Amino acid sequence: MDLDLSAYSVRTDLALEANEMASSAGSSIPGVHTSNVEHDGIRVSLIDITSQEGSRALGKLPGHYITIEVPALRQKDSDLQNRVATVLAQEFEKFLQKLNISRDAKVLIIGLGNWNVTPDALGPIVVENVMVTRHYFELMPDQVSPGYRAVSAVAPGVLGTTGIETGEIVQGIVDRSKPDLVIAIDALASRSLERVNTTIQIADTGIHPGSGIGSKRKGLTLETLGVPCIAIGVPTVVYASTIVNNAFDMMQNHFRQRTANTEHILGLLDNLKEQERLQLVKEVLNPLGHDLLVTPKEIDQFIEDIANIIASGLNAALHEAVDADNVSAYTH
Amino acid sequence: MDLDLSAYSVRTDLALEANEMASSAGSSIPGVHTSNVEHDGIRVSLIDITSQEGSRALGKLPGHYITIEVPALRQKDSDLQNRVATVLAQEFEKFLQKLNISRDAKVLIIGLGNWNVTPDALGPIVVENVMVTRHYFELMPDQVSPGYRAVSAVAPGVLGTTGIETGEIVQGIVDRSKPDLVIAIDALASRSLERVNTTIQIADTGIHPGSGIGSKRKGLTLETLGVPCIAIGVPTVVYASTIVNNAFDMMQNHFRQRTANTEHILGLLDNLKEQERLQLVKEVLNPLGHDLLVTPKEIDQFIEDIANIIASGLNAALHEAVDADNVSAYTH
Amino acid sequence: MDLDLSAYSVRTDLALEANEMASSAGSSIPGVHTSNVEHDGIRVSLIDITSQEGSRALGKLPGHYITIEVPALRQKDSDLQNRVATVLAQEFEKFLQKLNISRDAKVLIIGLGNWNVTPDALGPIVVENVMVTRHYFELMPDQVSPGYRAVSAVAPGVLGTTGIETGEIVQGIVDRSKPDLVIAIDALASRSLERVNTTIQIADTGIHPGSGIGSKRKGLTLETLGVPCIAIGVPTVVYASTIVNNAFDMMQNHFRQRTANTEHILGLLDNLKEQERLQLVKEVLNPLGHDLLVTPKEIDQFIEDIANIIASGLNAALHEAVDADNVSAYTH
């Protein structure tokens, strides 16, 4: 076999997955600090990448990452959904404090993605559901109740339907509307089908070219926009090849727990490193049209639910006057 | 009665209607040149306003206006729809030549209005259906076939859902993407229910504050954008008060043709000027919640049909390679 | 003038409007019993038609009619919407008792109308939002919690899209699924723009040919279905001619209150009876395409809101276990 594996890597948009992969060798990674708490089916993990070494090891930019995992989120439990929105609100508020974003910082929410492709519509649906207040501050500043800040929200479309880099559009809007902070919502690709629509990542690193479902060529970052950019992402799709590759791992673990003789468990596959094996899987699946990006059958409902959670969480985190205990009342 | 009619006027977004009203006295208006042709159920009217006097008389900016009227357009006749798209393409091409817009001028199409309000969704639906090519010119200029120009398209949302003046967003996008021409699509309010979804207006005057269905506070014009702006509008709504007021006219005409004695036809209403009468109608309807903006019951289908006509017409007018005789094949 | 007014009548789907018209002479109508209460912006009127004379006078079948009027319902006040749903639930429960419908009577909800025509989509949207339980009773009767009854729900489409009379489809479903009660939800035409999307009518008379927006040729009644049929209707459209005709009334009232001389108020119109005048208005508007059925511009949001109110109200009225004070939690 002569696979060209140079410059190939198992890409994931989630720092948590990157950390799992990088840590699987067992040793801790210098410059990567992690902690997590779990409460009532909701697990919150913090990953801080503080060194270039840690950044290289994970293939993620230095910065702060929050991951909220809720395995039961696909079960249409509206009580659980409300609790997740509340946790998101609390974590997001703490995150803003950590980043020294002031209570009256003006926020522009950018909903990345394509309205017409359901698994990519997360950003536009969130934008449709957040409370927008900036125009009240502009048009009648004296009449805005205390406890609110100026929030604006735009779904700029995708390159294929606008003909313009999304980054260009966002920069133009930032130039004109002058927010102090951009929050960009995006649908992500996951390495794991179980994380699809059950995981929310928040990061202060902005959006980078090539991340998310749609291919972007220009990032949304402090450097490009001139203001900080917090990214909120949810994995909504996974490659078929990734499903297969993960299944190999699970099979190996399954057999290892059951057989004394750990040789030849998966035959020739045993000798491949993960990246070689994934490359091989792609080689095998691709020509037959088997390596599609896939999403669960129930994606319409899932995306609606998680978009509402994010919108509710943001409304409560961004406006003191919105009660974190009853966040969903403010979305429609 | 002591109505305050100062500063009150019978507003219409259509130059054609403004001209009808201004000309009803019979005399021609200096600085307003009109002509029209009708062919097979499609009437094309040209109005050029060349003087300030004409502008004042019509309440419309100096400029060139094309109006395409197709009374039968609401009858779901797909053959007629194709013919209207072809006429639109031809007229729009001539219009570009008249304005000295070059064949390779880069075009940005702006779909004004709100996705979620059907009669206001004209612009966003057109944007969804036009051929977007700018990214090919940017990413692989050598590979673009001859006969195309760079076209981009954005639906920027409305103030109430973004919190940002639409004009600000468009300016930001123009700054960054640097088109040579902006085409803005907007839903309009008509004075006449019969014009709703049957009339298309093209004007080189851009979009002005207060025109269209949504209230805008900042225009899209050569002055604000730095590049010419052509507006394409379709009336999709009409005020209930306007329907009533028009009906008075029709009743008066009806009676006049049938009675010798033309006194007391509509009693006290006969003595009112049109603007006074409209103001009175509004006074009577408003407190009861009767003066809503209304739209025909079948608006979902109508708006889809006319948006497709405009998208098809623009595709053929903007790209030489798209055949004006079969324009609808390029929209979905 | 030689209008043929024979067999012409001012049709309304609302018993309340029919009663207002019939009572405008001032005298009470034998066999028509009315009462109403208003509380906090919600007016509930009961009309019982107990005689053939009353039925003829109103042009409505003998039966019981409840009308809930909420003029402020178009203002997107979610608190008010919840209160209306609660009132609807309470009134509907009382209505079932009055009709001797037992607590465990099996209910089939029929959502009449066309998904793809927004003002006609009331029924299908309600069907999408009601709690459906019949299959649990069929498949695992032992496991259904107390406080629920068997409810099924179907949106059968309209003649133009199915090719089958809606009445035939419903009869077939009733034959097979054997409910004890049918509740049919339908969008109606109103005489008054102010009632559009602000009024809910409940009647035990079923649905009759020609009522509602779509033209039906076969009714849904005790006679045709073999089980009682309660109709719930909301006016969502109004004829342009009706708007104009109502405006004449309002103008006359307006002038009468302000002028000593009540002659020649509306000139020739003063001498016409209401039906003649409406017929005249239609004659004048129709040839010009001015007599469309129209609906408010914001119909998308209005229909969503009122469909949710009805679904919430029905859920609470039909299932004891659903709390009438928090009905909206059970719809999505």
Place this chain on the structure above:
Amino acid sequence: MDLDLSAYSVRTDLALEANEMASSAGSSIPGVHTSNVEHDGIRVSLIDITSQEGSRALGKLPGHYITIEVPALRQKDSDLQNRVATVLAQEFEKFLQKLNISRDAKVLIIGLGNWNVTPDALGPIVVENVMVTRHYFELMPDQVSPGYRAVSAVAPGVLGTTGIETGEIVQGIVDRSKPDLVIAIDALASRSLERVNTTIQIADTGIHPGSGIGSKRKGLTLETLGVPCIAIGVPTVVYASTIVNNAFDMMQNHFRQRTANTEHILGLLDNLKEQERLQLVKEVLNPLGHDLLVTPKEIDQFIEDIANIIASGLNAALHEAVDADNVSAYTH
């Protein structure tokens, strides 16, 4: 390992896949007759199952099966889409003749599945796009042009949203509307990701409990309905476990072609029969929430495209007056 494999089988809704699996041993199966032609990227396979033995071997009912495979169908090629619609029309017409369905047999098209779950919405979208004519035959039989037959179409919903077995609803509608033939459109589960949205199956066996995406408990067959039922199905989803299991096959083939030593290719997996292996994969994936039904990310567009192909094909096949060469002009 002690898997309980009794009563377990690799289920597929496609006779073609069942035949591939059953024939993989190499020998031909008595009572199963197959043939196929391929032209310009469209492969049409006929499978006739004429004996109980063949039926058992394939796990499919005796009957006639047509499969149209178009691997390139996901590439948004509108010319190819038109050709597929034409092939579908031709094959369907021949199929009707083979079954001795007369040219004026009245047809009821049933669109199975759930509007609100995109991969399950095939049936409802087809119903929305077919030409419905039955009401013209009922209401004005003298005025129907020659070349048409009476076609009706209903999307009855799914058990979870109606509370009534779909089979019951369809039987009720058949009882009342008395068609001569039912055509049922359904979304299927495939064994292969490459067949998803690229394959159309036509069968004269009707719909059986448990087939299709939604679980049905009652079939749509000649026996239950009293008239013949032709099923048209398109695979739109696939189990994650099936993707993995197929990948094992592909990996084995891949290695076999490249290694002399065919031992230990996939280690312990080599010794498992396909059904054991699939069961094992399910065992491993399921507890982790990894065995979801998945669909390609672009499902919204795919389902729209293939639904239009089926509607166009049916329109041309059912009405002589509709031109098979330009079938798509009759859908919207």
